[in-house]
Amino acid sequence: MMDDETAGNLRGMIRRGNLKNFKDDGETQTASIEIAEGIWRDDVEVMQPYGFASHVPEDGALGVVLAIGGDEGDMVILPIANPSKRLGELKPGEVGFYNEHGDKAIMTAGGSLDISTGATVNITTDTGVTITAVITKVVGDFVCTGDVSDKNGSMQEMRDKYNVHAHPAGPPPNPQQD
Secondary structure (H helix, E strand, O other): OOOHHHHHHHHHHEEEEEEEEEEOOOOOEEEEEEEEOOEEEEEEEEOOOOOOOOOOOOOOOEEEEEEHHHOOOOEEEOOOEOHHHOOOOOOOOOEEEEOOOOOEEEEOOOOOEEEEOOOOOOOOOOOOOOOOOOOOOOOOOOOOOOOOEEOOEEHHHHHHHHHHOOOOOOOOOOOOOO
16 A cells, blocks of 8 residues: 555656647757646656657647656656647547648558648658559649650650641641640
8 A cells, every 4th residue: 555655756756737838949849837736847848759749739738747756857748638639530540640720641541641731732852752553643733843754755745746747738736835
């Protein structure tokens, strides 16, 4: 059986609280956490899993704080929850990430990646993007600012051939294709 002193020490080491005042401008993200009614600790480090970063909306943010070695001067906040903004209704085996505006990417249990956003999807790379698929569909307009080619040549080569062709006793096409 645990005595009162041991129980009190454990309660002081592990707490749950409300968060505010997030700062994400240094080597680590920090926040203020209310560890007891009206008692706040400021600039407490927020632990985030490697390869994942977020700046949690403060409305409803909750965290579990650990006092390292029982020292309330050395605290860390475990990864944060925000129940009011949580992505729900995932099916068993699905994984998703999301933001407070409803944009999301879900890896389905069947292996599909479903991305939904109300804004632009940008991919930036110095070496290229390769899509290996049986078929690639684009719903909507397709705009390209570079060259377009397939296994038989480029669209510019097709235009060049079109522009010089002629029918018997007739001139080349007018207007010319650029």
